Amino acid sequence: MKLVSNEIFGVARACVIGLAILVAASVAHSQPAPTTEELAEQIQILKHDYEKRIAELEAQVEALQGESRVADTVHAHTPVAQPSRQVADNSFNPAIGVVFNGMLSEYSEEQTGIPGFQLGHHGERPDEGLALGHSEITLSGNIDDKFFGNLTLGLGVHAGEPTELELEEAYIQTLPGAGLPDGMRVKAGRALWTFGYLNEQHQHADDFTDRPLPYRAFLDGHFNDDGLEVALVLPGDLYGEVGAGIFRGDDMPFGGSRDGRNAGSAYVRFGGDIGANSAWRIGGYVLDGKAYNRSGGHAHGHGEDDAHGHGEDAHAHEEHEEDEHGHEEDEHEEEEHAHEEDEHGHEEHEEHMDLAEFLSDGMFTGDSSLYAIDFRYTWAPTGNAKERELILQSEYFWRDESGEYVLQEEHEECTDPADHSTCEVHLDDVTESLSADSRGWYAQAIYKFHPNWRIGSRYSRLSTPNDAELSHDPYSLSAMIDWTNSEFGRIRFQYNRESFNGEDDDQFILQYIMSLGAHAAHSF
Amino acid sequence: MKGLRAALLCMALCSTLVSLAAAQDPVRILACEPEWAALAEEIGGDDVIVHSATHGRQDAHYIRARPSLIAKVRRADIVFCSGAELEVGWLPVLMQRGARQIVQPGQPGHIMAADHVTVLERPEVIDRSLGDIHPSGNPHVHLDPRNIATLADVLALRLVRIDPSRSDAYRERLSSFQARWADAMARWQGRLEHLRGMKVIVYHKSWTYLLHWAGLERVASLERTPGIPPTASQLAQVLEVAQDSDAKAILLAPFEPADAADWLFRKTAVPMVELPYTVGGHPEVQDLFSLFDVTLTLLQEAGDRP
Numbered sequence: 001m002k003l004v005s006n007e008i009f010g011v012a013r014a015c016v017i018g019l020a021i022l023v024a025a026s027v028a029h030s031q032p033a034p035t036t037e038e039l040a041e042q043i044q045i046l047k048h049d050y051e052k053r054i055a056e057l058e059a060q061v062e063a064l065q066g067e068s069r070v071a072d073t074v075h076a077h078t079p080v081a082q083p084s085r086q087v088a089d090n091s092f093n094p095a096i097g098v099v100f101n102g103m104l105s106e107y108s109e110e111q112t113g114i115p116g117f118q119l120g121h122h123g124e125r126p127d128e129g130l131a132l133g134h135s136e137i138t139l140s141g142n143i144d145d146k147f148f149g150n151l152t153l154g155l156g157v158h159a160g161e162p163t164e165l166e167l168e169e170a171y172i173q174t175l176p177g178a179g180l181p182d183g184m185r186v187k188a189g190r191a192l193w194t195f196g197y198l199n200e201q202h203q204h205a206d207d208f209t210d211r212p213l214p215y216r217a218f219l220d221g222h223f224n225d226d227g228l229e230v231a232l233v234l235p236g237d238l239y240g241e242v243g244a245g246i247f248r249g250d251d252m253p254f255g256g257s258r259d260g261r262n263a264g265s266a267y268v269r270f271g272g273d274i275g276a277n278s279a280w281r282i283g284g285y286v287l288d289g290k291a292y293n294r295s296g297g298h299a300h301g302h303g304e305d306d307a308h309g310h311g312e313d314a315h316a317h318e319e320h321e322e323d324e325h326g327h328e329e330d331e332h333e334e335e336e337h338a339h340e341e342d343e344h345g346h347e348e349h350e351e352h353m354d355l356a357e358f359l360s361d362g363m364f365t366g367d368s369s370l371y372a373i374d375f376r377y378t379w380a381p382t383g384n385a386k387e388r389e390l391i392l393q394s395e396y397f398w399r400d401e402s403g404e405y406v407l408q409e410e411h412e413e414c415t416d417p418a419d420h421s422t423c424e425v426h427l428d429d430v431t432e433s434l435s436a437d438s439r440g441w442y443a444q445a446i447y448k449f450h451p452n453w454r455i456g457s458r459y460s461r462l463s464t465p466n467d468a469e470l471s472h473d474p475y476s477l478s479a480m481i482d483w484t485n486s487e488f489g490r491i492r493f494q495y496n497r498e499s500f501n502g503e504d505d506d507q508f509i510l511q512y513i514m515s516l517g518a519h520a521a522h523s524f
Numbered sequence: 525m526k527g528l529r530a531a532l533l534c535m536a537l538c539s540t541l542v543s544l545a546a547a548q549d550p551v552r553i554l555a556c557e558p559e560w561a562a563l564a565e566e567i568g569g570d571d572v573i574v575h576s577a578t579h580g581r582q583d584a585h586y587i588r589a590r591p592s593l594i595a596k597v598r599r600a601d602i603v604f605c606s607g608a609e610l611e612v613g614w615l616p617v618l619m620q621r622g623a624r625q626i627v628q629p630g631q632p633g634h635i636m637a638a639d640h641v642t643v644l645e646r647p648e649v650i651d652r653s654l655g656d657i658h659p660s661g662n663p664h665v666h667l668d669p670r671n672i673a674t675l676a677d678v679l680a681l682r683l684v685r686i687d688p689s690r691s692d693a694y695r696e697r698l699s700s701f702q703a704r705w706a707d708a709m710a711r712w713q714g715r716l717e718h719l720r721g722m723k724v725i726v727y728h729k730s731w732t733y734l735l736h737w738a739g740l741e742r743v744a745s746l747e748r749t750p751g752i753p754p755t756a757s758q759l760a761q762v763l764e765v766a767q768d769s770d771a772k773a774i775l776l777a778p779f780e781p782a783d784a785a786d787w788l789f790r791k792t793a794v795p796m797v798e799l800p801y802t803v804g805g806h807p808e809v810q811d812l813f814s815l816f817d818v819t820l821t822l823l824q825e826a827g828d829r830p
Contacts, residue, residue, distance in 0.1 A: 148620075176623040183598050183623050233598045233622060239591035241621075271591025276579050279590040378588060383579060384779050386586040451753055451781070486752055487613075523589050523617050 094141035094149075095518030099204045101133035102512050109505035114217055114474050116356045116438070116464035118296035118364070120252055121156070121164075122221025125210065125498075125507065132157045133511070134203060136168070140518070146178035150191075152202070168192070168202075168224060183233035190226045194243055194267055195285050196395050197374040199223055205522055207391075207446050209494045209511045212460035213476050214397040214440030218370055220252035223287065225263065239271040239281070247289065253368045253399070255294030263289025271524070278379040281524060285372040291403070294364045358405040358432045359465060366403010372396065376524070387451055394443040402435035436465035456480045474500040489514045551687050554596045554627075556605035556615065557584050558803040559666040560637065560675070562812050564604055566701045567679050571690050580804025583779040584610055585751070589617040597622025600633065601686055604679065607636025608643055608663035632685045638663050640678050641671040644732050666802070667734035669709050669816055676701055708813055715820050722827050723771045725762070725794065727780040730801060734819070743769040746784045754784050766792050773826035777801040797826050 103126050113119050126133060135157075140150040152169035171189030174180055192200050198215060199222050211221055227247030234240035249255070249262025265288070271281035374395040381388050407430045414423040442460030449455065461475040476499070482492035489512075496507040551572045555561035561576035568574065577593055578584045584606070597603060597618045605611050619628065627633040643661035665671045680698035684691040720739035724731075727746045735742055744765040748758045766788060774785045774796045785796045799819050800806035809815045 176619065176625060176628045180623070182625055185620070185623050233594060235599050236595060239595035241594075269591075272595075273590060273592040279588065279592060281591045378590075382779070383582040384586065385588055386583060387779075387781065523621070524591055 094139040097136075097138040097140075097518040097520070098516040099134075099136040099138075099202070100512070100514045100516070101135055101204055102131070103133050103209065104130050104510040106508040107505055108507070109503050112500050112503070113296070113360055114213070114462065114500045115472075116359045117217040117462065117474075118252075118294065118360055119217065120220035120296055121158075122211075123216035126509070127159045131159070133209075136202065136204065138169075138518070138520070140520070142175060143172065146175055148173045148175050181232075183235065184230065186228070186230050188228045190224055191229070192222055192224050193227065193229055193245055193247070193265065194231065195219075195223055195265060195287055195370075196283070196372040196397070197376055197393060198395070201522065204513045204515070207393075207444065207454075207456050208458055208478055208480055209492060209509045210478075210496070212395075212442035212444075212458060213462050213474060214395065214442060214460065217438075217440060217462055217474075218253055218397055218399055223251055223253075225249065225251035225254070227263075229265070239269075241267075241269045243267050249289045249291070252294070253287070253370055253401075254289045254291045255364075256292030258290070258292055262292075263287065277381065277383045278377065279524065280377045281375070283372075283374045285374070287370040287372075289368060290366070291368050291401075292365050293406075295362075296360065355432070355434065356464070358407055358434065359436060362405030362407045362432070364401070364403060364405050366401060368403075369400045371398045371400075378524070385448075387448075389446075389448040391446040392444075393446075394441065396441040397439065399436075399438050399440075401438075403433070405432045405434055406430065407432075434465075438465045439463040452484050454482050454484070456482075472499075472502050474498075488516070488519060551601045551683065552596075552599050553602045553604055554593075554600040556603070556611050557666070558805075559672075559812065559815070560604040560606070562803040562815075563672060563676060563679060564602075566812070567676060567694060567697050568683060569693065569697055571687065571693055572683070580800070580802050580806075580809070581778045583777075585613065587614055589614040589621075593618050594621045597624055597627065600624055600627050602633040602635060602679075602682060603627040604635045604637075606638060606663045606665060608638035608660040608665075609658040610638075610663035626686070632682050635675075635678060635682060637665050637671065637675050641665050641668075641674055644736060645729065662729055662732045664730050665733055667731065668737040669705070669712065670737065671733065672812060673702060673705055673709075676705070704813070708816065712816055712820060715824065719820070719823055719827055722773075722823070723769050725766055725771050725774045725788065727774070727776050727785060730777050730780070731775050731799075734799075738820075738823070740823075743771050746774070746788065753781065759784060759787065763788060763791055766794060772829065773797040773823070775799055778805045795826060795829065797822055799823075 105126050105128050107125070107128050111125060114123075135155040137153045137155070138150065140148070143149045149172045150169055152167075154166040154168040156164040156166060158164065167190060169189075169191050171187055171191040173187040174185050176185075180186065192202065194200055196215075198206065198211065199219065203211065203221065210216075215221060225247040227245055229243060229245035231241060231243035234242065243266070245265040246261055247254075247263040247265070248260050249257040254263050265286060267283060267285040269281060269283035271279065273279050372395060375393065377392045378385070379390045381390075409428045409430050410425060411428065412423045412425055414420070416422045440460070440462040442458060444456060444458035446454055446456035456479070458478040458480075459475070460478075461473060463473050477497045478494060480492055480494040482490055484490045492509075492511045492513070494507075494509045494511070496505075496509070498505040498507060550570075551568065553561075553564045553568065553572050553574045555564055555574060555576045557578055558576045558580050561574050564572060564574045575596055577596070578587055593614075594617075600622070603615075603619070605615060624633075625631065638660060643663075643665065646661040647659060666675075676698060680694050683694045687694075716738050721741060723741045723743045724735070725744045725746065726735075726742055728750065729745065731742070734740070744762045746754050746759070746762055748754055748762075754762070771792075771794050774788055774794055776782060776785050776796055776798045778798060778801060782796065782798075788794065789796050798806075799822055800809040800815055803809055803811060803815055805815075806818050809818050
């Protein structure tokens with residue numbers, strides 16, 4: 001029935017369009033010399049006419065289909081396959097989604113790095129004042145009956161730099177119809193891989209404006225290397241899932257992949273319900289691999305990018321130059337990424353450089369293993385998370401790295417100490433072999449006390465490597481309140497007290513996050 | 525890479541143990557809502573294990589894709605839901621994670637009630653500014669008892685296909701259920717006679733099918749934009765409409781917020797009536813029969829008030 005009506009509809013549409021073209025052609029011929037405006041107007045009228053007719057036909061087809069559905073129900077006794085609708089955003093075109101993110105931030109201190117840790121772009125705080133955060137464009141959909149595809153572009157804007165286009169995700173994933181064993185799925189490409197709780201989700205879905213410290217220090221916000229991951233949900237009354245992945249090894253905590261498969265991962269997760277209105281999940285994860293010439297700015301093994309990642313360092317250095325070495329500016333402007341200590345000459349640098357400096361500013365080559373445990377608990381007092389809900393969440397990270405840290409040291413050599421023009425600037429590599437254990441964790445609580453309002457608090461902390469001989473452990477304390485108009489729009493106010501090196505930075509951030517179009521359902 | 529290797533070994537061991545522990549069982553049905561769980565129990569009896577993803581006081585629009593539900597989908601033989609995007613916020617995640625072949629769309633273990641009945645209120649314009657609308661129409665189809673009868677047939681057929689060895693039992697239970705249901709519907713029709721035309725105010729469009737079947741008239745809806753709580757100005761408009769009409773009740777589901785209805789009650793003295801909405805939504809509603817019995821009794825009480 002449906003097939004026949006579709007056919008009629010198709011033929012009718014073709015006839016109407018054909019007729020319209022014919023009429024348009026004949027009109028064009030019969031009249032003396034119609035101007036283009038007149039022609040356009042006539043075509044417009046015709047278009048309107050046949051669109052109306054198509055609409056009428058569509059209404060008829062709709063009515064017919066409605067009848068056939070009723071008929072199907074009546075004849076439900078005949079054992080035929082029932083018509084089923086796909087549970088999907090869109091059947092043919094990819095679902096398109098855009099995330100808008102803007103902030104107004106106020107900080108009490110200058111930005112600093114985290115002593116003892118390399119910090120990348122995503123690990124830094126947002127620009128002060130009015131600024132756009134990360135905007136996102138997502139295209140996704142079922143490729144065919146066996147595969148799903150997703151492309152996410154991140155548009156990052158940082159003051160004084162051109163807009164940065166980042167390929168956050170470009171992956172394909174098997175659909176349950178792909179013929180794999182029940183419960184198994186395979187994901188390949190670039191994706192936010194399974195590691196801890198937050199890594200899998202886009203930052204706009206977070207409960208706070210910024211990621212907790214361990215994510216910033218250990219993963220530069222998120223781990224989205226190129227790779228492949230296999231996951232298996234175990235059959236059992238308790239939810240259990242295991243998975244393993246192999247990755248290129250280009251993204252933090254790795255970098256400068258040599259043979260294109262320098263990292264691997266494995267995880268196990270369990271979860272269940274407690275009573276009717278609360279649920280929990282716990283997981284353990286390993287991410288293991290090799291890093292080559294990893295530096296803070298970009299974990300891609302290019303020393304030059306260092307200046308990029310440490311914008312603040314370079315800045316401080318520039319000021320320093322102007323104060324004391326103003327006359328040398330021409331010679332020095334190319335070497336912004338060098339360190340302040342260099343200014344004091346070669347002889348002194350040994351005693352000025354401590355291990356923390358190697359850890360945060362050096363280029364790392366060696367083995368990096370990152371372990372994580374995550375825990376999440378949700379409780380909706382009435383069963384309706386939309387009304388009232390408490391969420392407790394915590395993650396613990398432990399990183400074990402051993403290898404060589406290389407710092408580039410700049411110094412001047414003069415053939416004639418009295419004559420400045422004979423001086424040349426040299427770059428020396430200073431290498432230090434280190435084995436560094438560092439830890440980090442955070443714990444947060446979010447309470448939704450009204451369908452539109454939530455409050456939350458978070459504490460996160462890093463333990464710097466013991467060898468670094470730092471007395472201060474960086475921490476961050478946050479409190480937030482947000483207003484959610486609908487599932488698609490949220491406005492948040494957050495206060496952070498961040499202390500990286502003993503100085504307390506008071507941060508006030510007002511943020512909006514809105515999503516337009518398709519919006520992926522969030523998992524637990 | 526030593527840590528990684530140890531972890532992989534441990535994982536392999538875990539999965540083997542868990543797989544061994546999972547034995548063959550009766551037909552497992554995951555119902556998205558309690559009404560479909562109740563129907564599955566009527567038709568499946570002891571030959572099925574039924575679990576409902578939501579309970580009677582939960583709004584099925586907005587639950588979390590809990591880990592326990594992924595585990596349920598992973599082992600389910602039938603997933604039985606309302607469809608028409610009611611569960612769109614969580615069911616796709618469960619289906620994708622659980623990755624169970626037989627319950628995927630187009631497979632015999634996939635039953636979406638809205639695919640089998642006439643869906644009301646299909647929107648002509650689809651835009652997010654209209655709130656959380658369902659492009660496929662109103663999904664709350666179970667509140668018309670005729671739809672329940674249709675879905676009983678559908679479910680029985682699927683059970684026969686999936687578990688042919690017990691097809692006689694399924695057929696027997698189906699005919700017994702249909703006979704009892706037809707009697708009950710006749711009884712309810714009688715009770716509906718003096719309810720027809722009664723004017724009511726609703727909160728969300730959860731009651732469309734009930735109103736349609738029982739011949740009640742909706743004069744206003746408190747929640748103007750679906751999924752977004754009413755604003756003060758919208759409430760003022762509802763108040764105006766409510767004062768001009770002689771509405772007998774403000775209908776509310778157990779999971780719908782009572783504050784707006786309560787405000788209107790205090791302004792107009794139109795009583796708030798919390799109807800069960802589904803099985804478990806009222807202490808006396810433990811199956812589909814009592815769902816309609818109690819609903820009609822509550823409506824009658826409201827209608828009889830002067």
